[in-house]
Amino acid sequence: MDTDPPWIDIRRLVDVPQVAPFLRAWLLDEWESWYGPDGPGDIDAAYPSHMSGNTFPTALVAVDETGAVVGTICLREQSSSHLEFNPWVGGLLVARDRRRQGIGSALVKAAEDEARRLGVRKLYLETHAAASVVVRRGWIAVAPGEPADGPAMVYALDL
Ligand SMILES: CC(C)(COP(=O)(O)OP(=O)(O)OC[C@H]1O[C@@H](n2cnc3c(N)ncnc32)[C@H](O)[C@@H]1OP(=O)(O)O)[C@@H](O)C(=O)NCCC(=O)NCCS
Secondary structure, three states: OOOOOOOEEEEEHHHOHHHHHHHHHHHHHHOHHHHOOOOOOOHHHHOOOOOOOOOOOEEEEEEEOOOOEEEEEEEEOOOOOOOOOOOEEEEEEEOHHHOOOOHHHHHHHHHHHHHHHOOOOEEEEEEOOOHHHHHHOOOEEEEEOOHHHOOOEEEEEEO
């Protein structure tokens, strides 16, 4: 799927800073085991308030016609788990009631475009849930994921 659904707009988080508090709460709620108080993730380090949009980390958000955030994805200098594979795409999340409408694919495409704009030649990510989405876009499996992540694989894309 190469075109964005007509009813969403994909924006850089830096250009819509008003959605940052919502995004932070959503990510904390959705990935509590990672970003919650007992998890290894640090949401303030992953999504720092001083993001410039012209370097890593940077995040994109999909906004619907009402202005609601319905998806997100981010680009990081490296993964916290696969230090040899960088830069890294993470934080791909689509609102439960908006899944299977092409928003995830549109976000992956937008992350690829943003990485190209930032001068990146090769990108990596790890996924199981979005495997079909990224494989359809030409990403190639290059390594097994973390054992804790079950059947996830690391994928790479030459830009
Ligand atoms: C994984 C995730 C990001 C996918 O987002 P999404 O918006 O549903 O992705 P898409 O709609 O682009 O594609 C998903 C499926 O819907 C299908 N689809 C897309 N548009 C469609 C449409 N209009 N009608 C029917 N199906 C459609 C795609 O072909 C794809 O099918 P497949 O996976 O069976 O091959 C989403 O399920 C999610 O947020 N999951 C929880 C968080 C997570 O696991 N993130 C991934 C971590 S890397």
